[in-house]
Amino acid sequence: MKPIQVGLLGIGTVGSGTFNVLTRNQEEIRRRAGRGIEITMVADLNVERAREIVGDRARVVADAREIIANPEIDIVIELIGGYGIARALVLEAINAGKHVVTANKALLAVHGTEIFAAASAKGVMVAFEAAVAGGIPIIKALREGLTANQVQWVAGIINGTTNFILSEMRDKGLDFDVVLKEAQRLGYAEADPTFDIEGVDAAHKATLMSALAFGIPVQFDKAHVEGITKLAAADIRYAEQLGYRIKLLGIAKRRDDVGGIELRVHPTLVPAKRLIANVEGAMNAVMVQGDAVGTTLYYGKGAGSEPTASAVIADLVDITRLHTADPDHRVPHLAFQADELRDTPVLSIDQVRTAFYLRLRVADQKGVLSSITSILAASDISIDAVLQRESNEGEHQTDVIILTHETQEGAMRAALAQMQALPTVLAPIVSLRKEELA
Amino acid sequence: MKPIQVGLLGIGTVGSGTFNVLTRNQEEIRRRAGRGIEITMVADLNVERAREIVGDRARVVADAREIIANPEIDIVIELIGGYGIARALVLEAINAGKHVVTANKALLAVHGTEIFAAASAKGVMVAFEAAVAGGIPIIKALREGLTANQVQWVAGIINGTTNFILSEMRDKGLDFDVVLKEAQRLGYAEADPTFDIEGVDAAHKATLMSALAFGIPVQFDKAHVEGITKLAAADIRYAEQLGYRIKLLGIAKRRDDVGGIELRVHPTLVPAKRLIANVEGAMNAVMVQGDAVGTTLYYGKGAGSEPTASAVIADLVDITRLHTADPDHRVPHLAFQADELRDTPVLSIDQVRTAFYLRLRVADQKGVLSSITSILAASDISIDAVLQRESNEGEHQTDVIILTHETQEGAMRAALAQMQALPTVLAPIVSLRKEELA
Structure with a gap:
C-alpha cells in the first residue's frame, strides 16, 4: 500500500518538529500504522525557510489552497493558528473530503461546533490531540480511555508559561512582573504573553476538555477566565505556610446538585502533597476524576516542537489506522502490526x-x-x-x-x-x- | 441499533464491578459508544452468588461454553485468571468469532503470541487495557497515544500490593515481614502473596509493555524478576538519607548500543524528587520516555473492582466503536456521539x-x-x-x-x-x- 500523503499548512515550531519526527521515525511509525505516512506538500508564506526545513523531501507552496485542491492528499495538518484564515482553510479542507489534524485550541474552542458538524457531514475526522497539553495523550484518555465513567471533574495545569512563572515566583520569592520578564528572556513567554498570563489559552483547553468529559458542545464564551497577573509573592508564601501551592488550573466539574457544569480557569490553592502540586516549570498535568476509576493523572511536556509533534503524529496514525488502512490493520494488539514485530533480543x-x-x-x-x-x-x-x-x-x-x-x-x-x-x-x-x- | 451483547466469564471482584458500572452508567456509555452495551450472560461456577449480583438482568450459567456457543454474544469478557481453563476458553471464544476482553496479564505475557495470532486469523480483537495498571489507560497511551515516538524506556509501579508494603515500610520504619502481615490483614495482600511480592505479577505487566513499546513478541520467560522479600528497613532508611526512595519497578528499556531490550523487575532506588517516587500506597504509575515527547507519566488506581472495570469497559466501547458500529460512529470528535451531546448549562x-x-x-x-x-x-x-x-x-x-x-x-x-x-x-x-x- 503506498504511503498516505499529508499536506502541512504552516511550518513553524510545531510544523518543523512534525516534519522532522515523521522523517526520523518513519520506519517505526509505518510498522505501527500499517502504512507509511509522508508529508509530501508544505504550505507556508515563508517559502524560503520552509524549503530549508524540508529540502527536496516535500513540495513547498505559498498557497495553502494548492494543498487542499490536490486529490493525492488525504490528510491536512493545520498549524497556522488563530481564528481567521485557519478556520477558512480547515472548513475548505473538510469540504474537499480531507481529514484534518490541528493543534489549534483557540479555533476549536470557539468554532468547534461548526467545524465538527462539517466534518461529520463529510465523514472525515478532525483530530486535535495536540490542542491540549501538548504531547500528553489526554484527549485520547478522555475520549477513549475513560469511557466507562461518569467523569466528575477534570483539573489541569494546561499552560506551561504560567506554570513556569508560578514555579519561579515560589522558588525565588519574586513578584509576577519580575518573573515574567525573565520568562520572556528565556523564551518561556512570548513577547505578547496576554493569552497565556490572562488564562485565555488555558480556558480554550479547558473548554475542549469540558466537552469531552461531559458531552456538551464547546462553549468558550461561557468559561470564567482569570489569569495570574495580580498574584502577589506574599500569597504564594502564605499558601505555602498553610500547606498549599498555587497553580493556574483549568477546571471542568459536573454539578449534579444544580444540573450544570462548572468551567473555569483561575489561580488555585492545591494541597502541597498532591502530585499535581509538584508539577514544576513548563510541565503540564491533567487530573481526571471518574466515578469508577477514581483519580487519574497524566503528566508531560505541554508545549514545544517535538512534544507537540508527538501528538500531531499520533493523530495521523489514528486516522491512517481507522480510516485509510484495511480493517485488519486498525489497532494492532501489540501496537505494531502483527507482521512488523521484530526479534530484537531481550538481554540477559x-x-x-x-x-x-x-x-x-x-x-x-x-x-x-x-x-x-x-x-x-x-x-x-x-x-x-x-x-x-x-x-x-x-x-x-x-x-x-x-x-x-x-x-x-x-x-x-x-x-x-x-x-x-x-x-x-x-x-x-x-x-x-x-x-x-x- | 440493538445493544451489543456481552458474555462475562467469571464474576468475582472485577466481574461484579464491570457488571455494576456498565449498568449504572449505561446511558452515558451508550452516548459515547454509539450503541448500547449489555452483559446478557454470565458464567460462574458459583451460580448462586452470580445470581445475587446480576439479579434478573442477565442469564447465569455454570458452563462458560454456553456463552461461547451463543451466536447472539459478540464479545466475551474473560475474568477467570490463570493459564489453564482461561487459555482454552479465550481460544475457543476467538475461534467462535467473538472479540475478547481480558484482564489476564499472566495469560497474555506467557501465551500472548498464540492468542494474538489466533485473533488476527479470525479478525477479532483481544483487548487487555485492564491487564496493566488497572484503570490507568496505559495500554492505549503506548499503543495509540505515543505512536510518533521511538520509545526509549518504560518504567512503572505496576503492582499495588508491593507499593503499599514499601510505603508502609518507609513510613513506619518496619521490616518486610511485619508489613506483609499487616497488608494481608487489611486486604492489600492476598493470603498467598507470592506472585505479588516476588515480582511475578509486575513482570507479566512489564512483559506486555515491552512488546507494546518496542514491537517485540511477549517473552515473559526472558524477564529478570526480583521481588521485595529481601528488602531491609535499613536500606530504605539509607536510601532516604541519600535522597532516594525504593520502589518496585517494572522496566523495559531500548539498548541501541547492543541492539537489545532490557526487561526487568526489581526494587529500585529512584530520586525522591521525581513524581513517581511520591506515588504511595496501592497506587500505580507508569513513566514512558519517548524521543519526541520526552517524559510522560500516567497515574491512578492499579487494582480494585471498579478501577479495573473502568478499563474492561473502555475495551468494550473500543470494540463497539471500531468493529460493530457503523463507520460514522467510530470515535466521535467530542467523545460522545454527535447526536448525543446535551445542553447541560455551563454555570455562571x-x-x-x-x-x-x-x-x-x-x-x-x-x-x-x-x-x-x-x-x-x-x-x-x-x-x-x-x-x-x-x-x-x-x-x-x-x-x-x-x-x-x-x-x-x-x-x-x-x-x-x-x-x-x-x-x-x-x-x-x-x-x-x-x-x-x-
Missing part, C-alpha cells in the same frame, strides 16, 4: 546497565574503604557517593553505603564477589539497582 | 462552589478578627483555618489569612463586599479559590 541480566546502591557491613578498621574502592576501580565502576556510618561504641563494625555510576551488571557481580571475599566484609553485601528516570 | 461564576483563601490587611486592634468572622458566619461561610501575622513593631497593621470551607461564589462575593467596607480593613482583600482535588 549480565548485559543490563544500571547504577547501584551497595551496603557493606565492614570491620571498623583502617584501609577497609580503600580495599573496597580499589576493587570497584579495577572493575571500571566509578563511585557517585559514599555514606559511612560511625560505628557505635564497642561495636567495631559499621555500614558503608556506596552509590555507583552506571555500569554493566556482569561487571558489578564480579566486583561484588571480590568484595564479599574480603575478610573485613562481615556480612552478605546488599546491592540494589538505581535509576535516575530522567 | 456566582453558582460555582469552591473553598477560598482570603488575605486581609487589617488594623492591628481589638475586635478586628471578630468583625470579619461574624460577616462570614452571617453568610453561612464556615472557616477552616486562620493565620494571623504578628504586626511588626510600630506598624499597627497586619495580615489576616483565612481559609474557608466550600461555599457558593455568590455568597462569598457578597461577604467580601461587606468585609471590604469595614473601616479596619485597610487594603483591597485578596481572594483566591482553593481545591482539594481529592
Whole structure:
C-alpha cells in the first residue's frame, strides 16, 4: 500500500518538529500504522525557510489552497493558528473530503461546533490531540480511555508559561512582573504573553476538555477566565505556610446538585502533597476524576516542537489506522502490526546497565574503604557517593553505603564477589539497582 | 441499533464491578459508544452468588461454553485468571468469532503470541487495557497515544500490593515481614502473596509493555524478576538519607548500543524528587520516555473492582466503536456521539462552589478578627483555618489569612463586599479559590 500523503499548512515550531519526527521515525511509525505516512506538500508564506526545513523531501507552496485542491492528499495538518484564515482553510479542507489534524485550541474552542458538524457531514475526522497539553495523550484518555465513567471533574495545569512563572515566583520569592520578564528572556513567554498570563489559552483547553468529559458542545464564551497577573509573592508564601501551592488550573466539574457544569480557569490553592502540586516549570498535568476509576493523572511536556509533534503524529496514525488502512490493520494488539514485530533480543541480566546502591557491613578498621574502592576501580565502576556510618561504641563494625555510576551488571557481580571475599566484609553485601528516570 | 451483547466469564471482584458500572452508567456509555452495551450472560461456577449480583438482568450459567456457543454474544469478557481453563476458553471464544476482553496479564505475557495470532486469523480483537495498571489507560497511551515516538524506556509501579508494603515500610520504619502481615490483614495482600511480592505479577505487566513499546513478541520467560522479600528497613532508611526512595519497578528499556531490550523487575532506588517516587500506597504509575515527547507519566488506581472495570469497559466501547458500529460512529470528535451531546448549562461564576483563601490587611486592634468572622458566619461561610501575622513593631497593621470551607461564589462575593467596607480593613482583600482535588 503506498504511503498516505499529508499536506502541512504552516511550518513553524510545531510544523518543523512534525516534519522532522515523521522523517526520523518513519520506519517505526509505518510498522505501527500499517502504512507509511509522508508529508509530501508544505504550505507556508515563508517559502524560503520552509524549503530549508524540508529540502527536496516535500513540495513547498505559498498557497495553502494548492494543498487542499490536490486529490493525492488525504490528510491536512493545520498549524497556522488563530481564528481567521485557519478556520477558512480547515472548513475548505473538510469540504474537499480531507481529514484534518490541528493543534489549534483557540479555533476549536470557539468554532468547534461548526467545524465538527462539517466534518461529520463529510465523514472525515478532525483530530486535535495536540490542542491540549501538548504531547500528553489526554484527549485520547478522555475520549477513549475513560469511557466507562461518569467523569466528575477534570483539573489541569494546561499552560506551561504560567506554570513556569508560578514555579519561579515560589522558588525565588519574586513578584509576577519580575518573573515574567525573565520568562520572556528565556523564551518561556512570548513577547505578547496576554493569552497565556490572562488564562485565555488555558480556558480554550479547558473548554475542549469540558466537552469531552461531559458531552456538551464547546462553549468558550461561557468559561470564567482569570489569569495570574495580580498574584502577589506574599500569597504564594502564605499558601505555602498553610500547606498549599498555587497553580493556574483549568477546571471542568459536573454539578449534579444544580444540573450544570462548572468551567473555569483561575489561580488555585492545591494541597502541597498532591502530585499535581509538584508539577514544576513548563510541565503540564491533567487530573481526571471518574466515578469508577477514581483519580487519574497524566503528566508531560505541554508545549514545544517535538512534544507537540508527538501528538500531531499520533493523530495521523489514528486516522491512517481507522480510516485509510484495511480493517485488519486498525489497532494492532501489540501496537505494531502483527507482521512488523521484530526479534530484537531481550538481554540477559549480565548485559543490563544500571547504577547501584551497595551496603557493606565492614570491620571498623583502617584501609577497609580503600580495599573496597580499589576493587570497584579495577572493575571500571566509578563511585557517585559514599555514606559511612560511625560505628557505635564497642561495636567495631559499621555500614558503608556506596552509590555507583552506571555500569554493566556482569561487571558489578564480579566486583561484588571480590568484595564479599574480603575478610573485613562481615556480612552478605546488599546491592540494589538505581535509576535516575530522567 | 440493538445493544451489543456481552458474555462475562467469571464474576468475582472485577466481574461484579464491570457488571455494576456498565449498568449504572449505561446511558452515558451508550452516548459515547454509539450503541448500547449489555452483559446478557454470565458464567460462574458459583451460580448462586452470580445470581445475587446480576439479579434478573442477565442469564447465569455454570458452563462458560454456553456463552461461547451463543451466536447472539459478540464479545466475551474473560475474568477467570490463570493459564489453564482461561487459555482454552479465550481460544475457543476467538475461534467462535467473538472479540475478547481480558484482564489476564499472566495469560497474555506467557501465551500472548498464540492468542494474538489466533485473533488476527479470525479478525477479532483481544483487548487487555485492564491487564496493566488497572484503570490507568496505559495500554492505549503506548499503543495509540505515543505512536510518533521511538520509545526509549518504560518504567512503572505496576503492582499495588508491593507499593503499599514499601510505603508502609518507609513510613513506619518496619521490616518486610511485619508489613506483609499487616497488608494481608487489611486486604492489600492476598493470603498467598507470592506472585505479588516476588515480582511475578509486575513482570507479566512489564512483559506486555515491552512488546507494546518496542514491537517485540511477549517473552515473559526472558524477564529478570526480583521481588521485595529481601528488602531491609535499613536500606530504605539509607536510601532516604541519600535522597532516594525504593520502589518496585517494572522496566523495559531500548539498548541501541547492543541492539537489545532490557526487561526487568526489581526494587529500585529512584530520586525522591521525581513524581513517581511520591506515588504511595496501592497506587500505580507508569513513566514512558519517548524521543519526541520526552517524559510522560500516567497515574491512578492499579487494582480494585471498579478501577479495573473502568478499563474492561473502555475495551468494550473500543470494540463497539471500531468493529460493530457503523463507520460514522467510530470515535466521535467530542467523545460522545454527535447526536448525543446535551445542553447541560455551563454555570455562571456566582453558582460555582469552591473553598477560598482570603488575605486581609487589617488594623492591628481589638475586635478586628471578630468583625470579619461574624460577616462570614452571617453568610453561612464556615472557616477552616486562620493565620494571623504578628504586626511588626510600630506598624499597627497586619495580615489576616483565612481559609474557608466550600461555599457558593455568590455568597462569598457578597461577604467580601461587606468585609471590604469595614473601616479596619485597610487594603483591597485578596481572594483566591482553593481545591482539594481529592
